[in-house]
Amino acid sequence: MTEHTVKSYGEELNHLTAEVTRMGGLAEAQVADAVECIARRDAPLAQLVVGRDERLDTLQVEIERKAFRLIALRQPMAVDLRHAVAALKISMSLERCGDMAKNIGKRALILTEAEPMSALTRSIERMGRLVQSRLKDVLDAYTASDVQRAINVWSSDEEVDEHYNSIFRELLTYMMGDPRTINACTHLLFVAKNLERIGDHATNIAEIIHFELTGEEIISQRPKLDVVAQ
Amino acid sequence: MTEHTVKSYGEELNHLTAEVTRMGGLAEAQVADAVECIARRDAPLAQLVVGRDERLDTLQVEIERKAFRLIALRQPMAVDLRHAVAALKISMSLERCGDMAKNIGKRALILTEAEPMSALTRSIERMGRLVQSRLKDVLDAYTASDVQRAINVWSSDEEVDEHYNSIFRELLTYMMGDPRTINACTHLLFVAKNLERIGDHATNIAEIIHFELTGEEIISQRPKLDVVAQ
Numbered sequence: 001m002t003e004h005t006v007k008s009y010g011e012e013l014n015h016l017t018a019e020v021t022r023m024g025g026l027a028e029a030q031v032a033d034a035v036e037c038i039a040r041r042d043a044p045l046a047q048l049v050v051g052r053d054e055r056l057d058t059l060q061v062e063i064e065r066k067a068f069r070l071i072a073l074r075q076p077m078a079v080d081l082r083h084a085v086a087a088l089k090i091s092m093s094l095e096r097c098g099d100m101a102k103n104i105g106k107r108a109l110i111l112t113e114a115e116p117m118s119a120l121t122r123s124i125e126r127m128g129r130l131v132q133s134r135l136k137d138v139l140d141a142y143t144a145s146d147v148q149r150a151i152n153v154w155s156s157d158e159e160v161d162e163h164y165n166s167i168f169r170e171l172l173t174y175m176m177g178d179p180r181t182i183n184a185c186t187h188l189l190f191v192a193k194n195l196e197r198i199g200d201h202a203t204n205i206a207e208i209i210h211f212e213l214t215g216e217e218i219i220s221q222r223p224k225l226d227v228v229a230q
Numbered sequence: 231m232t233e234h235t236v237k238s239y240g241e242e243l244n245h246l247t248a249e250v251t252r253m254g255g256l257a258e259a260q261v262a263d264a265v266e267c268i269a270r271r272d273a274p275l276a277q278l279v280v281g282r283d284e285r286l287d288t289l290q291v292e293i294e295r296k297a298f299r300l301i302a303l304r305q306p307m308a309v310d311l312r313h314a315v316a317a318l319k320i321s322m323s324l325e326r327c328g329d330m331a332k333n334i335g336k337r338a339l340i341l342t343e344a345e346p347m348s349a350l351t352r353s354i355e356r357m358g359r360l361v362q363s364r365l366k367d368v369l370d371a372y373t374a375s376d377v378q379r380a381i382n383v384w385s386s387d388e389e390v391d392e393h394y395n396s397i398f399r400e401l402l403t404y405m406m407g408d409p410r411t412i413n414a415c416t417h418l419l420f421v422a423k424n425l426e427r428i429g430d431h432a433t434n435i436a437e438i439i440h441f442e443l444t445g446e447e448i449i450s451q452r453p454k455l456d457v458v459a460q
Contacts, residue, residue: 068301068315071302072301072302075303076302081298171416172412176410179406180406182405182412186401190423
């Protein structure tokens with residue numbers, strides 16, 4: 001409690017966002033290494049990725065605790081509340097990116113035992129690089145409080161879906177052509193799905209940053225096309 | 231703002247938990263209907279499930295806004311803060327259960343166009359019923375503030391994984407036996423994965439309830455077996 005009375009509110013908030021930035025760096029590294037261990041069939045690296053995930057879980061719990069305490073004790077209003085809430089929500093998204101990276105690491109371990117499927121692996125590597133760069137860009141936007149950069153990430157989210165759909169078709173063709181590869185291919189399918197979900201988190205983080213910095217939902221930036229009943 | 235000065239803190243908190251309970255009812259119905267539309271190959275029901283998901287998204291946004299405002303304006307301490315945080319986190323979990331149900335609905339629509347795979351569909355239906363009952367039980371625990379019931383849900387989480395693993399093997403056998411079914415089987419595979427994730431959310435909600443009611447992590451209830459480096 002002393003900490004809270006000694007430090008200024010601004011200091012505490014800066015500390016919180018710095019921790020999120022640090023967590024972002026770790027999550028980015030986990031995703032990069034997860035892609036790498038699939039691309040290189042690198043079992044020791046996959047083990048590392050799986051083992052390091054706990055660090056992200058711990059950081060998330062710490063950030064969450066601090067964010068709620070800050071909100072409850074300091075009664076921040078408007079923009080300050082948005083900063084604290086954004087830190088909390090981004091840490092949640094990053095923790096889940098870490099879970100995806102860990103899952104990819106586990107599947108990489110299984111895949112090193114299977115026959116190499118070079119063409120497929122290269123497609124997944126390309127998708128991985130794209131997702132990785134989206135995560136990097138959105139974390140840059142967070143660090144720089146750059147709303148335009150966040151909008152750019154958010155606007156280009158179809159690219160990942162296109163990669164995913166094309167890999168899905170590639171995997172189907174592969175499995176039908178050689179049913180012995182089905183088991184390995186389902187693991188690659190989940191790797192691609194996990195990458196797609198990391199891409200979704202990058203989009204989600206872009207939305208959080210937009211609301212943090214402007215107080216408005218990013219959705220107002222483009223007309224909503226798919227209107228669903230109710 | 232008037233609302234906040236007129237209502238007592240207790241009233242506001244009750245209102246928040248009531249909204250989470252209501253959201254829980256909706257999420258439960260969405261999951262039940264999602265399982266149903268897979269089991270019965272019911273396209274109109276699947277359409278309904280997909281369309282109704284937006285309702286859960288809206289509720290989540292409202293609950294989140296209210297929870298943060300409550301925390302920031304009322305400065306709740308200790309147990310009250312835990313109640314508000316629990317409401318917020320459970321609503322986030324329920325919103326994601328809704329996303330899974332919607333995804334299952336979308337896949338059900340695709341599957342009605344494919345050849346029926348009765349044995350597989352029945353396995354998935356059984357898994358669906360199990361996941362559905364876990365979600366129901368944990369929401370009962372929330373409504374009744376029943377920590378023991380939450381612990382029961384949390385302790386039985388391997389059952390879902392066993393179902394998933396057995397369906398995974400069943401699907402592999404099916405695909406290898408008849409490669410023309412591969413496309414449909416991959417959709418069923420994702421349906422099973424989505425159900426597994428809903429089961430994980432039930433576990434997660436059990437953890438949130440445990441912390442809300444006791445102030446302690448549920449993990450202390452059983453020794454942690456898989457210790458990972460770092």
